[in-house]
Amino acid sequence: MHKEFLMGNEAIALGALAAGVNLVAGYPGTPSTEVLETIAKRNPGNVYVEWSINEKAGMEVAAGAAYAGARTMVTMKQVGLNVASDPLMSLEYIGVKGGMVVLVADDPGPISSQTEQDTRTFGMFSKVPVFDPCSVNDAYEMIQEAFEVSEKHGTPVIFRATTRVDHGYEAIEVKDAEEYKSIKPEGFVKDSGRWVIFPRLSVKNHALIEKRNVELADEFSAYSRNVILKEKQPCKKGIATHGANFGYVKDTCKERDLRILRVATPFPFPEKLALEFLEGLDEVLCVEELDPVIERALIYVCGKYGLNVKIRGKKTGDIPASGENTLEIVDAAIAKFLGESKVPKGDALAAPPALPVRPPVLCAGCPHRASFYAVKMAMKGQKTIYCGDIGCYTLGNAQPLDMCDTCLCMGAGIGIAQGVFHTEPDTKCFAFVGDSTFFASGITGTINAFYNQADLTLVILDNSTTAMTGHQPHPGTGRTVMGQVVEKVSMEKVLRAIGLTTVETVDPLDYALSVETVKRVTAEPGVKAIIFRSPCIALTKPSGKSAVDPAKCIACGKCIRELGCPALILGEDGKKAKIDTSLCTGCTLCEQICPVKAIAGGTKNDTAKEGKANE
Amino acid sequence: MSKSIILCGVGGQGTILASRLIASAAMKKNLPIKTAETIGMAQRGGSVFSHLRIGEADTPLIAKGQADLIIAFEPGEAVRQLPFLRKGGAVVVSSRPVMPVSAMIGKSTYDANAMLTYLKENVEHLTIVDADQAAKDLGSAKTLNVVLLGAAIRSGELGLDEEEIIQAMKERIPEKLWNMNLQSLAWSK
Structure with a gap:
């Protein structure tokens, strides 16, 4: 050991x-x-x-x-x-x-x-x-x-x-x-x-x-992890709990004397142990997260054996029906259960100023931003729906990109886009799917849409990794978790084998070519695919970073307002754009959309970093 | 000894490494240690935090009003976590704000100076680390986490001394970076 x-x-x-x-x-x-x-x-x-x-x-x-x-x-x-x-x-x-x-x-x-x-x-x-x-x-x-x-x-x-x-x-x-x-x-x-x-x-x-x-x-x-913590003085109230909540209950009950049941095996429910726990109690509070599993089981046990014990928890509104429990939630629920008068801990703080709002966003230099922006610009003025999927690219829903109209579950975007097409054929339907998600559950939907004569554009955002979960390999990467180098499964070949005739692969960091490709491909009938291929920034080493020339910048704000890249910030004057060099990866998207060419210096570097990304 | 410490910041700032260094140092002293971290989607520029409990504890989570020390990589995040600080606890905070994208595009507001003022008004035991000056002196902004850790040692609420943190650092950081990190750790002296 x-x-x-x-x-x-x-x-x-x-x-x-x-x-x-x-x-x-x-x-x-x-x-x-x-x-x-x-x-x-x-x-x-x-x-x-x-x-x-x-x-x-x-x-x-x-x-x-x-x-x-x-x-x-x-x-x-x-x-x-x-x-x-x-x-x-x-x-x-x-x-x-x-x-x-x-x-x-x-x-x-x-x-x-x-x-x-x-x-x-x-x-x-x-x-x-x-x-x-x-x-x-x-x-x-x-x-x-x-x-x-x-x-x-x-x-x-x-x-x-x-x-x-x-x-x-x-x-x-x-x-x-x-x-x-x-x-x-x-x-x-x-x-x-x-x-x-x-x-x-x-x-x-x-x-x-x-x-x-x-x-x-x-x-x-009789399993040792299903336990009853006995009270010191005889009591009529008990708490039944599980998982991380067992720790919260123990932490908040250091100065309380109660009987506590920890259920380590919720199914099959340890009924005999529960009977022993219920013996002599009047009331039980079930401290649980997600479903009221123990609560239902105890209600069943009480009914089966004719016990007159009141079971409280989610069903009685004593524990929140949804969300994660905290020490504060558990402490307050137990205090109420025991009829303690609540003494607030510590001094109340003065109300703070408005806190920064930080929803997760696409990283600076993320190729998904370039892909979304190219589609957005190419389709400007047309009736569209952008069906998203599960992965980093779900973050394309955030302002200012606003390029994710739906997201349901792995691979669903393709079926959703198809369903919308059959209902309103005049809408240009897009399904955005990541490389790993495409292999996981996008192929079935693609065949379904193709065979059933849908008209939609499948956009595969291929960053050559499973990014959101920390960069795992998948069949498109050519390596396995065991470190073997193996033959890649080609998305292009898969799509062509299904029968798609238009399958185009483009580097999303080439802005003009990307916009042109989207315009051309979406004009085709049926199911067609664009593969935007550019590696995740966590897998490549940035080299030359972009810089704004303040003499050329006209402070129009287009780069900041339209891209929402975390590396694009306002300069000292509060008007002109500035690059946060600690974040910039040199993707050059801002350079390409600047109306006066005031940004320069970025050089994309596609050489893969050694080993796994530093999450 | 028992200490409850919160580290907070914005995804990507290096809070997890700082949390690991503290945990390693505590472990070398044979102290029980439990931590809870934000991992996953929020790491993409969201608010992140680590709870650390050194000494016997039933859960890694810290209740409101119970933290001995908050190490904040960002002023707004310090304010967000302040309800967790116990009376008389210490706050070590970096002065440099991280502007959210939503504020840059005018969809929200963020006044970092107001955050620092609020901290000054509400925290007696406060250390503000001038992150820009530190980056200038050290020639890099990358070791902000270690600079803050140094200030945390000197707050007296970390429960670990400089030598113990240095030992943990040497085990986790490649040798060629030791000098840089030792300077960073000592910067706030």
Whole structure:
């Protein structure tokens, strides 16, 4: 054992390695990404790791290996589980031979996601057991136990953490590589009665799953991470909680005397332990994030056993229905629950001046800005819709670009653009999709639009990486997470193979050519594609930076007003433009649009930086 | 010993490295350490923060009115986090504002001087670091995080001394950059 200062996701990865995981697949997504990256970085050499093209592919790869007896893990964020839900729902009916952990990161807030869905609820729906860690150290140990439970019961298990555990850091004791378990997979044993899903097998296994989950609930009641913290003096009130909230409850209850239940396995719910917790209580406050999972389970237990205990929480309005909990929210809810008169802590501050508003923006020099601006200028005055997608380029919605009219989920922009076209054919429909998103889920939509005779322009914003999640490779990059150099999958060839006749690739940092290309391509009928290809600024080294010549600048403000580049600021006189050289990458877009050519000096440098970007 | 520290700034300013240096130094002293960071979309020019708790703690998060020290890379972000400061706690703040794009294009306003005035009026234990002067003296604006860390050591609320931070720095920063960073750490002396 040795001590390391680890991010929750790193601890989960090291825990999986300690459990002898043989294969890990996944798709990047905040806050889950670092799990697979750490497996790749700390790989003792015998673990197969891949970034799959999407979560469904990853789930299937992990399932196949688990059929063959390997210990496997598949990683994703909560919305990724929606993509992988088809294989998971069926896999639960089939089961696994090697231990299989489905690592899902939930995002209360949401801080970086489309939804506030709760994977604990998904566990119930899919009948897959769920583990819910409360801290970095807890996660490290719990994931090792999750593999054991999975293997013992022949079922995949869900290990779901939330942002505060995934992205929290702690100094913890971890195993040395020599202490890692060594798992030798038996190999796939043919047995069509076991591995081929047919209705007859499904109904038989369904019954077995329900029976197993009842047994597992009892097993979980004795599981050491499901705990009751007993009160010192007899009390009538208790708190039930989970995950990061367990820490908030303990932190805010240092000077309070209460009974506390921590639920580490929300499904199957540890009913016997809950009965022990409820014994003698009048009232319980459920402190939860996302869905009221424990709250519903306790209401059910009270109903089943005829207990007269009032269960409070989200359903009673005592805990916020949405958003992330904070220490303040938890403290206030508990104070109200206990009927404490609230004494405000510290002196109230005077009202501050208006705080700066900082929505996230495209980086200075981001090639997406140039792509959006070229399309915007080329289509000026025409009736258009710009359907966006998931990635950095969603930030194209911000002023002044205002180039993202819709955003739904991975790859949806193409279908949305098609739907709008069929409803109002006089609109010029655009679907913007990133390179990684195109491979993950854009190809199906493109075929659908092409075959069903839509008229739209597919714009692929190819920055040669998965930028938003921290620069992971994808099939267009020609390298794998294992560091192999492999043949790239060509987007141009994919699009032409589908049948598109107009597929043009252009450097968005060449402004005039980009505008001309957009005008020409959009005039064509049917589905056509423009690939704007320029690497993410985090992958290239800036060389010559642009500078404004104050003698030439006429203070028209066009560059600042139209581009919204963080490197373009007002000079000392408050009128003329100035370049913040600490941010400028020399993309030259501002030089190209300046009406008096007052900006010069930028030189794009496309040589790739060594190694990964410094996130 | 127990200390609750908040680092805040704008995505890309180097708050995470500063947070790691403090954590490494605490770990070398065998002190328990927990931190929580902003990672993800907000890193693209949004407001970011790190909470650090040195000593036994049930959660890395710090409640309002409980922070011993706020290290702010930007005046407006210091004001945003000020409700977390305990009475008598210290604030170390860089004087240089980062203008949001929305303010540059006239969609919002931001008066950084008003932020510094507000801090002066509301924080007794305040250190304003003249970031422009530091950048001029050091020949680079890139080590602002280490300059602020030096000022934080001298605020007396970090709970770690200069030598402990230097040791952590030497482990995390390549040797060719040591000199630059040592000068930056000492700049506010």
